[in-house]
Amino acid sequence: MNQLIRCINCDDLFLRTPFDQFPEYEACTDPSSGIFQTLDRDDFQDFLRSHHGHQLEYLKVIGDSFISEKAYFEPVKTSYFRVTNGKERFVVKRFRERIEEPLKYQLIYGDYSLKCTRIEIQAEAIARQLEAEFKTSPLTQAEISDFLDLYRHIAKTVDIDNLERIPEESPHPLEVYHKLDDVSLVFLLRNCRNIFKGQKYPAIDDFINREKEDGVLLLKATYKVQLREMAPLKKRIPAPPVRLEKKELAEKE
Ligand SMILES: [Zn+2]
Numbered sequence: 001m002n003q004l005i006r007c008i009n010c011d012d013l014f015l016r017t018p019f020d021q022f023p024e025y026e027a028c029t030d031p032s033s034g035i036f037q038t039l040d041r042d043d044f045q046d047f048l049r050s051h052h053g054h055q056l057e058y059l060k061v062i063g064d065s066f067i068s069e070k071a072y073f074e075p076v077k078t079s080y081f082r083v084t085n086g087k088e089r090f091v092v093k094r095f096r097e098r099i100e101e102p103l104k105y106q107l108i109y110g111d112y113s114l115k116c117t118r119i120e121i122q123a124e125a126i127a128r129q130l131e132a133e134f135k136t137s138p139l140t141q142a143e144i145s146d147f148l149d150l151y152r153h154i155a156k157t158v159d160i161d162n163l164e165r166i167p168e169e170s171p172h173p174l175e176v177y178h179k180l181d182d183v184s185l186v187f188l189l190r191n192c193r194n195i196f197k198g199q200k201y202p203a204i205d206d207f208i209n210r211e212k213e214d215g216v217l218l219l220k221a222t223y224k225v226q227l228r229e230m231a232p233l234k235k236r237i238p239a240p241p242v243r244l245e246k247k248e249l250a251e252k253e
Pocket residue numbers: 007008009010011012050051054
């Protein structure tokens with residue numbers, strides 16, 4: 001099990017995993033020998049040594065608070081999650097700058113939220129789908145472009161927070177697809193009457209009903225992580241352990 005440990009004095013973090021005691025293999029300095037030497041590695045012991053005499057505590061990750069700035073499979077990225085020591089809450093920033101670096105953990109006083117920066121329609125996919133489905137009585141380019149303009153107008157007016165999220169449609173955590181609400185759907189259908197005449201109208205009605213749930217009519221919202229940092233409350237760090245004082249006394253004698 002992973003354990004997140006904080007040094008209260010320095011605010012340094014350490015994530016203790018079952019792997020931090022695994023030895024690391026390194027190529028031998030003499031390449032002709034073709035052997036690898038094993039380096040003993042115990043990162044946790046290093047952490048304990050550099051925070052000797054400091055007060056440490058465990059932090060508990062607050063469930064479901066994990067958010068990443070890039071796709072799940074990207075190795076170099078920044079992620080955030082909320083943690084608590086039972087009294088205070090913090091944000092942890094997890095990051096690395098290069099693929100070969102180990103992940104770093106930074107404690108941040110404050111919180112984060114997600115801000116929607118853009119709502120888009122899937123214009124190219126919609127146009128492709130319309131062309132593919134209206135084979136027998138093809139739509140004109142004007143009809144397709146009027147439909148896209150109408151849909152873009154709707155995308156501009158919706159309140160994204162009221163739309164149902166379809167998160168499984170995107171591998172990117174900050175790009176989330178949303179389903180159109182009923183009011184916007186009625187508006188869309190009603191205005192399609194002005195664009196599509198005759199048998200094209202019931203056909204577009206069918207198209208909209210097929211694509212609205214999980215198809216090309218989903219709206220794509222792009223978010224960004226907004227960090228709100230706060231000044232830390234004055235920390236109460238306990239006095240150094242007694243044995244230090246004893247040692248000092250012994251040195252004076
Ligand atoms: Zn420390």
